[in-house]
Amino acid sequence: MNSIDLALMGIKNLLRRKARTILTVLGVVIGTAAIVVMVSLGLGMNKAFEQQLEEYGSLTMIDIYNYRMYEAMPGDSSGTGTDQVYLDDETISMIESMDHVDFAIGFKRFDSKIYAGKYENYSNVKAVDLSKLALMNIKLSQGVMPSVEGQYEALFGFQVAQNFYDPQSRNPYGNPPQINIFEDKIELLPSSQYYEGRRPRGYILNPTGVTSETDWTYAWDIFMDYETFEKLKADFDRKNKTDDGNGGNGGAGRKPKSNEKVNKYDEMKVSVDNVKNVQEVQDQIKAMGFEAYSLTDALENMKKTSAMIQAILGGIGAVSLFIAAIGITNTMVMSIYERTKEIGVMKVIGAQLKDIKRLFLFEAAMLGFFGGILGIAFSYGVSFIINSVISGMSGDTGYYGPQILSYIPAWLALLGLGFSTIIGLIAGYYPAVRATKLSALEAIRTE
Amino acid sequence: MSNPKEVIIEIKDLRKVYKIGTEKVVALNKIDLNIHKGEICCVLGTSGSGKSTLLNMMAGLEKPSRGTIQIKGEAIEKMSEKRLAKFRQKNIGFIFQSYNLMTALTALENVAMPLIFRGTPRILREKIALKHLEMVGLKDRYKHRPTQMSGGQQQRVGIARAFVGAPEIIFADEPTGNLDTKTSIEIMHIMWKMAREKEQTIVIVTHDPEVALYADKVIHIRDGDIQSIENREEDDVMEKYIKPYEETYVKI
Numbered sequence: 001m002n003s004i005d006l007a008l009m010g011i012k013n014l015l016r017r018k019a020r021t022i023l024t025v026l027g028v029v030i031g032t033a034a035i036v037v038m039v040s041l042g043l044g045m046n047k048a049f050e051q052q053l054e055e056y057g058s059l060t061m062i063d064i065y066n067y068r069m070y071e072a073m074p075g076d077s078s079g080t081g082t083d084q085v086y087l088d089d090e091t092i093s094m095i096e097s098m099d100h101v102d103f104a105i106g107f108k109r110f111d112s113k114i115y116a117g118k119y120e121n122y123s124n125v126k127a128v129d130l131s132k133l134a135l136m137n138i139k140l141s142q143g144v145m146p147s148v149e150g151q152y153e154a155l156f157g158f159q160v161a162q163n164f165y166d167p168q169s170r171n172p173y174g175n176p177p178q179i180n181i182f183e184d185k186i187e188l189l190p191s192s193q194y195y196e197g198r199r200p201r202g203y204i205l206n207p208t209g210v211t212s213e214t215d216w217t218y219a220w221d222i223f224m225d226y227e228t229f230e231k232l233k234a235d236f237d238r239k240n241k242t243d244d245g246n247g248g249n250g251g252a253g254r255k256p257k258s259n260e261k262v263n264k265y266d267e268m269k270v271s272v273d274n275v276k277n278v279q280e281v282q283d284q285i286k287a288m289g290f291e292a293y294s295l296t297d298a299l300e301n302m303k304k305t306s307a308m309i310q311a312i313l314g315g316i317g318a319v320s321l322f323i324a325a326i327g328i329t330n331t332m333v334m335s336i337y338e339r340t341k342e343i344g345v346m347k348v349i350g351a352q353l354k355d356i357k358r359l360f361l362f363e364a365a366m367l368g369f370f371g372g373i374l375g376i377a378f379s380y381g382v383s384f385i386i387n388s389v390i391s392g393m394s395g396d397t398g399y400y401g402p403q404i405l406s407y408i409p410a411w412l413a414l415l416g417l418g419f420s421t422i423i424g425l426i427a428g429y430y431p432a433v434r435a436t437k438l439s440a441l442e443a444i445r446t447e
Numbered sequence: 448m449s450n451p452k453e454v455i456i457e458i459k460d461l462r463k464v465y466k467i468g469t470e471k472v473v474a475l476n477k478i479d480l481n482i483h484k485g486e487i488c489c490v491l492g493t494s495g496s497g498k499s500t501l502l503n504m505m506a507g508l509e510k511p512s513r514g515t516i517q518i519k520g521e522a523i524e525k526m527s528e529k530r531l532a533k534f535r536q537k538n539i540g541f542i543f544q545s546y547n548l549m550t551a552l553t554a555l556e557n558v559a560m561p562l563i564f565r566g567t568p569r570i571l572r573e574k575i576a577l578k579h580l581e582m583v584g585l586k587d588r589y590k591h592r593p594t595q596m597s598g599g600q601q602q603r604v605g606i607a608r609a610f611v612g613a614p615e616i617i618f619a620d621e622p623t624g625n626l627d628t629k630t631s632i633e634i635m636h637i638m639w640k641m642a643r644e645k646e647q648t649i650v651i652v653t654h655d656p657e658v659a660l661y662a663d664k665v666i667h668i669r670d671g672d673i674q675s676i677e678n679r680e681e682d683d684v685m686e687k688y689i690k691p692y693e694e695t696y697v698k699i
Contacts, residue, residue: 002566009563016551345547348506349608350536350561353529441508 001355010362017335021367024331028371028420029378031324035317036379036408036416037386042310044407049302051404053295059275062282064095064104064268065291085289088264095270098284100277105132106265108226110233111192115202116184119164119177122192125154127226136271138218143182143209148225152188152232153206156181159219161210181207190233191240200240203232275299321420325427328367332360332431340438347440360432361425368424372417376408379416383408452483455616455648456505461514463500463671474500476671478514482664484615485646487639487684489662493654497671499620502652506539506618507531518616536564540609542619542638546601548593554580554604555589561612579607583637599630603637610641617642619651623658635661636692639684660688 014021053059066087085091087106095104108127113120130148133155138145146153164179165172187202211218270285270292272278278296285292336343343356383406390405461478464471474497482488492498503509505516507523515522519538526534535541540561548557555576562572580586583603593601602622609617619638623631639661642649651658659665661684667674 001564002568005563005566005569012551341547342549345543345549346560346564347532348508348535348541350532350564350612352532352536352564355564439508441503 001352001358006355006358006362010359010366013335013359014363014366020331020334024327024367025371025374027324027327028321028368028424029375031317031321031423032372032375032416032420033378033382034320035314035419036376036412037382037406038313038317039310039412040379040383040406040408041386042306042313043409043412044405045309046303046306047404047407049299049306053299053302058271059295059299060272060278062270062272062278062285062292062294064270064285065266065293066263067291086263087266087268087290088262091288091290092268094288095268095285098281100273100281102271102273103132103135104268104270105129105136106226107267107269108265109267110190110229112222113189113192113202114160114205114222115187115189115199116164116177116179116181118168119166119179121160121164123160123163123222124220125188125190125229126221126223127229128223130223130225133223136269139212139215140209141212143207146206146208146223146225148228150208151206152203152224152228153208154188155223156207156210157219157221158211158213160222163220181210188232190229190236200236203236321423324371324420325423328364328424328427329431331367332364332428333434335363336360336431336435336438339435343435343438344440347438353436357432357436360435361428364428364431365421365424368427369417369421371424372420375420376413376416379408379413382406452485454481455484455486455519456480456482456650457515457517458505459515459517461501461504461516462512463497463504463509464512473671475504475511478671478673480666480673480676482648482650484648485642486664487642487649487662488651488664488666489659490650490652490666490668491654491656491659492668496668498652498654498668501668502618502620502650505650506541507535536561536612538615540612540614540617542602542605542609542617542622544621544624546593546598546605546625548601548604548608550593553590553592554585554596557593557604558607558611560608565612576607576611579611580604582610582641583607598626599633602626602630602634606634606637606641610647613645614647616648616650619649621653622651623653623655628657631655631658632692636689639689660684 050059064087066085089106092104092106095101105128110125110127112123112125114123115121130146134145138155140155141158146155161179161181162176164177166177169175186205186207188205189199189202205222205224270281272281275296278294282292282294282296346356347353386406387404458478458480461475461480462473463475464473466472476497478501490498490501500509504511504524505518507526511524514524516524518534521534523531523534548554549560552560555573558579559572559576562575567575577586577589580589583606585600585603585607588596588600591600593604596604602625606622609619617638622638623634626634635658638649638651641647651662653659663679663684665677665679667677
């Protein structure tokens, strides 16, 4: 018996018993939809996790710190040398020579004050190699990235402008002034010292851009070129004879001797080509003796949690598909009782055992398949309703974007369809075998 | 049928005992029988004589308690279900008392059914099926469903279905049992003509002596034993029954 005839016969048989077929398929629809929707909630959660992590920063960035430094201060003659590591340009080039590393960038933080008219603002200046900063693809809400050529050009974190206050006021933080960093004169003092009365002259900054509100990583930072800032600070220190130790242990505040290794940076970021390689690079950097952090650690944990939640949700869905499977078996067994005579006649007039088995398996698989198709269509509908109701409630404004709660990728739909068909096949196996074992004699017994 | 023909069904020492509770019921005691190729053979007996049991065992639907049945030299009582199914598909056609047509299918689809199981392509099998419907005189009713046909018409569809695969042997279990006398004669006439045309062997089980009139060989069976076997000349049947029938009905 060829497959097309078998399929046509099977479909005809199903259509002959419309009510029962529809009810059985309905069971599978609910079962499939239950699984797909449950898993889609888990996937939506996963997506939300990733979205959230992206708010914290790029997933392909590794942060590097050097905490060992404090164990052996420069000038400590016992500095046993070889195992001591430094965050300097040499380290940068070493890391950049690793596989999968796009680039490494160093930051040096200086406590500073900026002034706008009578308002002042304690802010960090992060001295950095501007050409590399450009590689980081920092999102801007206004302006452009600063360049080395310009006069004291700087990139402002979007929160910096909000931190101005009036020191003369009784309630300095009560009423934050509206400062437009592009139009108001911004004066920088590369020192966090408190000045009673007159303060020394600072340096007029030229802000070129503001970071985007969607990324909080650099919200409170001011980025300036490393060398420009170093010169500026040296100039300031010479004029005002201040050395407040700001700049830590021998950074820009102190000219390092040529052969002495120092921590040129107190923080580095490494950009890796792919999330998959982050862990590997991170481990290599740790092996060099640095502290290294990345969001993949957090992502791993979150993924584990969501996998567990998905398993639980999927399990709940599986129960309903299991019940649907019992429904298929029941339908097929009933069908055999009803068709005993027909099956017998078919055997007598030349049906092979495998034809009968295949016919019943096909009918059962079809119940699963149609149930699967409708179930997936139904799932998309449910998913759409869940998502639109949720985002309708929370509003899709704000920097988290529209909230996705239920997410059905194509593979999940296909998997659901395949699963329901296979469930149909499995559920139909017992009835099919039973049908082949029916005695053909039953057929010719006339009652 | 006087000239020696090859034996197509050979039954030796056949016995069938049913166990009903603790009681044993002997359905067939000891049957020895040869049926030749091309013979139209009638097993005649009252109900409970064991004639249906004999047919079932010849068709491989029941296993004998003892003895052998060889069809075309193969012992069918030793075959597995799977082999039996194949054997039936190839060699055997079956006509039922209650027609047993598929009610959801048209006459044509019903007739084509055995060819579906053989894997014959649709266009070819519908052509063959239509030809056989023509032979039983139902060509113009090929689209009708069994429920739209009379008993006689249904049985004619059943006959077409049995012959469609050109099997060497056709078993008929009380083919006229549900029909009136006139229709019965019509059915017997069709079966006789079709079987003769291709020298097919027919084994008919019946309790109706009138049906037996068409047979070359009549096996009288009673209480599980063969009482007598009566052989007829082929021409005898032709002269006595077929010709007069054709003169009265067909030529109108």
